[in-house]
Amino acid sequence: MGDEGAVMATNDDASECKRGAVQLGYWTDNYISYFVRHMEKRAPEINRGYYARVKGVDTFVQKFINRAGSNAQVVNFGAGFDTLYWRLKDEGVAISCYVELDFPTVTAKKCYTIKKNKPLLDRIYQQDGEVKYSSTDMHSGNFHCLGVDLRQIKQLQEKLTQADIRFDKPTLFLAECVLVYIESDWASRLLKWLSSTFSRALFINYEMCHMNDTFGNIMAANLRARGCFLSGLSYCKSLESQRGRFLDSGWTGAKAWDMVEVYHSLDPKERDRIEKIEFLDEQELLLQLFQHYCICIGYMGEEYGDFELN
Numbered sequence: 001m002g003d004e005g006a007v008m009a010t011n012d013d014a015s016e017c018k019r020g021a022v023q024l025g026y027w028t029d030n031y032i033s034y035f036v037r038h039m040e041k042r043a044p045e046i047n048r049g050y051y052a053r054v055k056g057v058d059t060f061v062q063k064f065i066n067r068a069g070s071n072a073q074v075v076n077f078g079a080g081f082d083t084l085y086w087r088l089k090d091e092g093v094a095i096s097c098y099v100e101l102d103f104p105t106v107t108a109k110k111c112y113t114i115k116k117n118k119p120l121l122d123r124i125y126q127q128d129g130e131v132k133y134s135s136t137d138m139h140s141g142n143f144h145c146l147g148v149d150l151r152q153i154k155q156l157q158e159k160l161t162q163a164d165i166r167f168d169k170p171t172l173f174l175a176e177c178v179l180v181y182i183e184s185d186w187a188s189r190l191l192k193w194l195s196s197t198f199s200r201a202l203f204i205n206y207e208m209c210h211m212n213d214t215f216g217n218i219m220a221a222n223l224r225a226r227g228c229f230l231s232g233l234s235y236c237k238s239l240e241s242q243r244g245r246f247l248d249s250g251w252t253g254a255k256a257w258d259m260v261e262v263y264h265s266l267d268p269k270e271r272d273r274i275e276k277i278e279f280l281d282e283q284e285l286l287l288q289l290f291q292h293y294c295i296c297i298g299y300m301g302e303e304y305g306d307f308e309l310n
């Protein structure tokens with residue numbers, strides 16, 4: 001990996017973009033503003049891109065939860081300042097164990113913010129339960145925010161054990177723009193370890209695809225200029241390569257859709273609503289962005305093999 005600082009900074013960027021889009025009314029998130037104070041105005045294409053990303057990922061999260069019921073466990077890789085835990089809590093969704101993992105520098109900031117903000121803390125606090133903190137880790141009831149380098153499988157295993165993750169329960173793994181920052185071999189090792197350890201699992205991976213063309217090269221060059229190397233780019237060539245990495249790593253099956261397909265699968269009324277928030281005079285750029293990101297799901301066992309976009 002190139003500079004870890006630059007990789008961690010991608011979380012600030014993603015969180016600022018999400019906060020900006022939430023502020024404009026693209027979707028509701030009552031918690032992101034606790035984690036992000038600073039905000040810059042982004043182009044309408046970026047806001048629509050984030051809308052599709054959040055809603056697309058939510059689609060599969062909901063499908064998983066509906067199928068898995070209260071036994072569901074969630075492991076969010078490279079969670080950054082993601083707020084899904086709190087949003088699910090507000091919806092009354094019961095999760096048996098929810099684990100967020102990121103570099104210790106990022107989890108330290110997240111734990112600190114949770115501690116300082118009562119609305120965040122109240123929702124992870126379990127009655128009669130104890131909140132255990134270290135500078136980088138936090139355990140409270142079913143919620144765990146833990147610092148680890150995802151390339152260190154042994155440490156990862158220890159962290160998941162500390163969080164009381166059960167290897168036999170239905171488990172959702174999330175990675176939103178994370179694997180692309182990890183060298184391909186290390187990411188494959190992670191996927192192989194997961195497939196050999198969990199028998200009932202769904203992995204939702206959101207990241208780049210079609211990165212071999214001119215637009216993709218420009219995207220990668222822009223990130224490189226900010227010191228951020230896309231070490232896992234070899235799996236981002238196509239939907240086929242995204243699916244292939246799961247199949248080659250022992251997963252039962254995998255499916256992938258680019259964000260053009262994902263966007264058009266979303267509720268037409270909602271799309272209509274958000275398309276009125278900001279005027280987009282250049283449809284071509286949005287199309288290019290949508291063509292260069294995808295959602296790929298990998299599944300272990302047959303429980304989630306019938307999941308489709310709709």
Ligand SMILES: C[S@@+](CC[C@H](N)C(=O)[O-])C[C@H]1O[C@@H](n2cnc3c(N)ncnc32)[C@H](O)[C@@H]1O
Pocket residue numbers: 007008009010011014015077078079080081082101102103106148149150151175176177178181182
């Ligand atoms: C683009 S941000 C995405 C954050 C969050 N998933 C979201 O979508 O809002 C990528 C995150 O992955 C984390 N990350 C990348 N490589 C990692 C590694 N080897 N170990 C732990 N975290 C990693 C970064 O620190 C960062 O928080």
